[in-house]
Amino acid sequence: MKKPLVTVVVPVFNRETVVYKTLDSIARQSARPISVILVDNNSTDNSLQILNRWKEENNAPDFSVKILSQPIPGAAAARNMGLQAVETKWVMFFDSDDYMHPNHISRALQTAQENPQADIIGWDNLYHIGKKTIRCKFHTKKPQWHSLFGGSMATLRYFAKTELIKKAGAWNNDVRFWDDIELGIRLLKLKPTLVHAGKEITVDVFLSPDSISVDSDGANLDRMEMPLNLMAANLPPQNAIWADYVRMVEAGNVLAHQSNATSQAKTKAKKLAKKVLSRALGKHKFLLWTTFLYRKLGFRGHAIFLRPLIS
Numbered sequence: 001m002k003k004p005l006v007t008v009v010v011p012v013f014n015r016e017t018v019v020y021k022t023l024d025s026i027a028r029q030s031a032r033p034i035s036v037i038l039v040d041n042n043s044t045d046n047s048l049q050i051l052n053r054w055k056e057e058n059n060a061p062d063f064s065v066k067i068l069s070q071p072i073p074g075a076a077a078a079r080n081m082g083l084q085a086v087e088t089k090w091v092m093f094f095d096s097d098d099y100m101h102p103n104h105i106s107r108a109l110q111t112a113q114e115n116p117q118a119d120i121i122g123w124d125n126l127y128h129i130g131k132k133t134i135r136c137k138f139h140t141k142k143p144q145w146h147s148l149f150g151g152s153m154a155t156l157r158y159f160a161k162t163e164l165i166k167k168a169g170a171w172n173n174d175v176r177f178w179d180d181i182e183l184g185i186r187l188l189k190l191k192p193t194l195v196h197a198g199k200e201i202t203v204d205v206f207l208s209p210d211s212i213s214v215d216s217d218g219a220n221l222d223r224m225e226m227p228l229n230l231m232a233a234n235l236p237p238q239n240a241i242w243a244d245y246v247r248m249v250e251a252g253n254v255l256a257h258q259s260n261a262t263s264q265a266k267t268k269a270k271k272l273a274k275k276v277l278s279r280a281l282g283k284h285k286f287l288l289w290t291t292f293l294y295r296k297l298g299f300r301g302h303a304i305f306l307r308p309l310i311s
Contacts, residue, residue: 012041012047019096022097029102040070040078074173080170093159111197119193136151144239154184177220221250245287248291251272277289
């Protein structure tokens with residue numbers, strides 16, 4: 001029997017009500033053989049029992065399932081534990097509440113076979129937020145820009161060579177916010193060959209309204225500082241300023257929803273904008289202020305007009 005070429009790593013934390021649907025979408029993959037590593041991240045519900053039952057039902061010579069337990073909190077730590085156990089050429093990280101179509105892995109492997117020079121194979125996803133559906137794209141051109149401003153290297157939009165992930169330093173356990181985008185910037189710093197798998201959608205991401213709720217208390221303004229600083233350090237020096245544009249977008253976003261934001265959040269957003277502007281030079285001072293004002297007024301699409309000016 002052939003050895004599997006890809007391993008799917010799934011971190012799981014308290015997902016007893018939804019994880020079975022995700023796991024069954026993996027079990028229904030037409031590609032064989034494949035390997036699956038499930039990492040229970042210290043769940044306090046029945047998630048681990050469900051994982052064990054699913055393994056009993058699906059483990060097979062051409063569909064190997066391994067279950068690990070990671071007591072360190074955070075998806076990054078769970079993914080890193082899974083990564084260390086990967087023995088295949090390719091690794092795909094998947095979340096425990098999303099869905100892959102039956103041909104998802106075979107499509108990715110076929111694209112890899114047709115493009116032996118590729119280090120990363122990517123695809124577009126559909127994001128479902130209540131009754132709203134958005135197509136989120138993977139980009140092979142100007143990938144650093146699209147990763148920072150559009151999440152092009154979000155977890156479920158690509159799979160990569162296992163050694164490339166390790167060479168980039170794997171997941172940062174200390175980053176709990178935008179950890180996938182932070183890893184993506186480090187991956188792109190290595191100048192990998194990116195290939196798009198085509199227009200077909202084979203992954204559905206399901207987000208609850210709470211997961212994208214307004215940053216009413218301004219907590220995200222604090223959480224984003226570590227990953228933004230790390231990403232700025234791994235961008236070309238001339239592009240490190242992009243992190244400040246993200247800061248202005250997020251500060252403006254808080255003020256765009258003033259009815260939901262606390263007074264503390266509003267003050268924090270204004271102070272952040274003032275701090276960013278105080279260190280800005282040349283054209284960036286005007287463009288940063290414009291970006292902040294644009295988002296504060298509730299408009300979207302800032303990346304579209306910024307890209308030709310600063311990318």
